[in-house]
Amino acid sequence: MQMNDGCQWRKYGQKIAKGNPCPRAYYRCTVSPSCPVRKQVQRCIDDMSILITTYEGTHNHPLPVSATAMASTTSAAASMLQSRSTTSSSNNQFLPGGLSSNFFAGPSTTSATLFQSSNIRQPLAQQFYFPNNTSISTTTSHPTVTLDLTVPNPSSSSHLGPRYSSTCLSFSSSSSSSALPWNIATSYNNNNGYFTNYGIMSQQNKPNPIVGSHGLVINNDRSHSKPPFQEANNSLYQSYLKNIISTSSTTTATTHNHQQSLTETIAAATKAITSNPKFQSALAAALTSFVGKGESGL
DNA sequence: CGGATTTGACCAGCGC
DNA sequence: GCGCTGGTCAAATCCG
Numbered sequence: 001m002q003m004n005d006g007c008q009w010r011k012y013g014q015k016i017a018k019g020n021p022c023p024r025a026y027y028r029c030t031v032s033p034s035c036p037v038r039k040q041v042q043r044c045i046d047d048m049s050i051l052i053t054t055y056e057g058t059h060n061h062p063l064p065v066s067a068t069a070m071a072s073t074t075s076a077a078a079s080m081l082q083s084r085s086t087t088s089s090s091n092n093q094f095l096p097g098g099l100s101s102n103f104f105a106g107p108s109t110t111s112a113t114l115f116q117s118s119n120i121r122q123p124l125a126q127q128f129y130f131p132n133n134t135s136i137s138t139t140t141s142h143p144t145v146t147l148d149l150t151v152p153n154p155s156s157s158s159h160l161g162p163r164y165s166s167t168c169l170s171f172s173s174s175s176s177s178s179a180l181p182w183n184i185a186t187s188y189n190n191n192n193g194y195f196t197n198y199g200i201m202s203q204q205n206k207p208n209p210i211v212g213s214h215g216l217v218i219n220n221d222r223s224h225s226k227p228p229f230q231e232a233n234n235s236l237y238q239s240y241l242k243n244i245i246s247t248s249s250t251t252t253a254t255t256h257n258h259q260q261s262l263t264e265t266i267a268a269a270t271k272a273i274t275s276n277p278k279f280q281s282a283l284a285a286a287l288t289s290f291v292g293k294g295e296s297g298l
Numbered sequence: 299c300g301g302a303t304t305t306g307a308c309c310a311g312c313g314c
Numbered sequence: 315g316c317g318c319t320g321g322t323c324a325a326a327t328c329c330g
Contacts, residue, residue: 030302
């Protein structure tokens with residue numbers, strides 16, 4: 001029951017992972033005895049101040065408010081992505097993506113968080129689901145610019161799920177922080193309705209003292225047995241992400257309503273993102289770990 | 299004393 | 315089949 005991220009966790013194991021001298025800790029959700037949710041916490045090998053946390057499973061109980069707040073950014077981004085999909089919205093409150101990853105880069109400690117298999121989406125996605133195809137998020141009080149990198153799959157005939165790739169950028173206009181709150185969520189969907197979502201999220205409600213104001217979300221659906229990017233190697237994966245980040249400054253943002261100044265904000269945010277070595281190393285570490293999992297059958 | 303953490307053992311999956 | 319690795323179990327230990 002350490003590291004308060006809104007839920008109660010009990011440590012049940014620790015292992016030294018290959019290639020990383022830092023031990024990986026295993027936690028179980030203790031909010032409900034029958035709750036299957038687990039999380040893994042590991043320090044980034046490149047930067048010991050970076051924590052990579054992986055969540056797996058679905059809470060079978062209501063989440064505490066603090067956890068809700070924390071998870072809201074993830075589901076908000078996820079919902080945006082989801083809302084970008086086709087018209088069938090009645091069951092969209094459940095994101096097809098199940099693994100999401102938050103990198104919370106605080107001033108002293110950075111934490112990367114991976115939510116696997118839809119642990120937060122049930123109670124939260126409904127709450128933050130945007131019924132309309134809007135790319136500006138107000139639910140999180142962060143204006144959101146959506147960069148739609150939609151790449152429809154011509155070979156797929158399925159219409160049951162969203163079939164697109166997109167990138168969402170969300171920037172907080174809220175008061176505070178010299179620390180730039182930004183939010184990038186990139187979703188990727190391959191053929192079989194498999195859905196991957198990368199993002200950087202701002203974190204306003206800080207239930208966790210070690211959680212900073214920056215976050216990254218990787219969202220990936222494990223409810224479909226196929227691992228994401230199973231054909232991609234790590235370098236491809238990482239360059240893909242870097243590409244997204246670096247190009248986001250030059251991509252024409254799909255600002256639906258407004259905000260000329262947002263463009264500048266995007267540029268500034270992008271600059272901050274790309275020039276932040278901690279973020280890059282966290283991103284690389286988490287992605288490496290993530291891809292490794294995916295490749296090994298996750 | 300009860301609950302949380304630690305830590306070595308055990309097990310399953312995977313690659314060779 | 316064997317060894318490696320990651321994940322989990324459970325007894326021991328710690329701590330409030």
